[in-house]
């Protein structure tokens with residue numbers, strides 16, 4: 578089969594023939610239809626320090642996908658051949674305290690497809706049946722292929738009660754934009770999203786009814802007073818990984834405000850803890866999805882009118898993957914989807 582492989586240290590990925598994965602008794606074989614390119618794939622493409630210490634080579638990369646089951650392991654009874662699925666790319670262990678108590682997303686033994694194990698940038702993917710998530714007919718393959726990052730957005734946005742709250746989202750990357758759509762969908766009052774990239778702020782305004790703010794040219798305080806915010810934002814969703822954005826968020830929150838941190842800073846960064854303490858802020862780190870609870874909620878919201886399709890700005894055949902990675906690397910894109918059919 579064809580697959581996008583990280584052959585070894587260095588930049589790029591190669592599309593080449595590899596053997597089809599063999600499935601075990603508890604696995605399914607999925608014919609991949611569409612895949613999304615994630616920021617993680619860009620780290621692997623660039624072969625930065627994180628990728629070099631994390632990713633074994635050669636490895637089939639990719640972890641955002643939708644497709645169809647074409648074979649079942651002999652012990653799989655609750656899925657069927659022909660079923661359309663997406664799936665959770667975090668493969669959990671079964672022995673940790675967290676896993677055994679059902680908090681799968683906190684399992685320290687978690688391994689990722691396309692990062693530690695063969696991934697979905699391929700014509701076929703092996704996945705534990707446990708990780709497969711059936712797709713209703715209302716969710717097509719294109720949306721199915723971006724459920725992994727939408728799940729990041731949903732997990733972060735649903736970390737705190739947003740009904741009637743004023744929400745600040747820092748970072749209008751694909752995940753920040755989708756989180757803005759979720760915040761609006763669940764009933765936040767004002768949703769303000771910041772970035773320094775005009776194209777992404779325009780995209781945010783097309784995807785959701787939000788107030789985009791370019792913090793390179795506008796003063797967030799002016800926007801807050803225009804929206805008649807007396808004290809500040811109630812909830813912050815940090816989705817940029819930028820130290821400056823987090824500082825601005827802490828500055829702009831109410832006393833007792835709550836922050837969910839999804840963005841990953843590039844390294845250690847100084848934090849003004851006294852401001853956080855004296856504002857009595859709650860800060861929660863967010864990793865991945867809350868596995869099946871997030872998948873359940875996100876599919877339910879999509880079936881109930883949540884619409885994030887416009888976040889997909891580029892579509893390419895898998896053979897043209899280089900153009901897809903170029904679009905991502907330019908910073909002038911939303912989600913980029915590759916077609917493997």
Ligand SMILES: NC(=O)c1ccc[n+]([C@@H]2O[C@H](COP(=O)([O-])OP(=O)(O)OC[C@H]3O[C@@H](n4cnc5c(N)ncnc54)[C@H](O)[C@@H]3O)[C@@H](O)[C@H]2O)c1
Nearest residue numbers: 748750751752771772816817818819822839840841864865
């Ligand atoms: N915790 C997790 O499990 C998890 C999972 C996926 C992604 N992430 C992280 O979440 C973040 C969002 O993912 P993404 O794919 O949307 O990222 P992205 O890199 O596409 O978007 C980040 C955005 O932040 C903007 N930005 C930079 N400086 C800013 C500032 N000072 N103020 C406001 N915005 C600023 C950038 O211009 C960019 O548009 C990334 O940091 C990513 O690494 C974390």
